[in-house]
Amino acid sequence: MLVPVPVLVVAAALIGADGRVCLQRRPDEKAHGGLWEFPGGKVEPGESPEGALARELAEELGIALDLGSLEPCGFAADGGLVILLYACRAWSGEAAALEGGAIGWFAPDALSAQPMPPLDYPLASQVCRLLSQGHI
Ligand SMILES: Nc1nc2c([nH]c(=O)n2[C@H]2C[C@H](O)[C@@H](COP(=O)(O)OP(=O)(O)OP(=O)(O)O)O2)c(=O)[nH]1
16 A cells, blocks of 8 residues: 655754753644644755754754754654654754744653653653763
């Protein structure tokens, strides 16, 4: 049976100097409104995953990622969506919620306590595990 090509989404676990991780609260009027997710968005035709992530984080948070510091740290998928998650410790600028919603910085073991879209729970666990093992 043929199934549609899944939508490719890239997202970042921004890790601050104090070890806390950034989540973004989706605006109420959007799908998954009010839930906390890793900042990012859909990869557009002609973009690389890293290029799309840099564009999304510039648009959403006003920061410029250091692409060399990106570490692939997991993926999650359902029928229609694949999310690639990168860890990132280096960027320039001060992150702010520029497109509505809000941002927050959370201790790794508090990530999964936030209400999230379903695919984000395994991603948050993976971030927490990799951080505790010193891999990201
Ligand atoms: N950025 C991001 N998106 C996620 C996460 N988890 C999750 O299910 N998603 C979903 C929500 C959206 O359907 C899609 C991301 O696409 P997007 O952010 O560009 O889309 P959007 O709905 O905000 O805006 P639009 O382009 O559809 O108008 O992936 C996550 O951790 N980060």
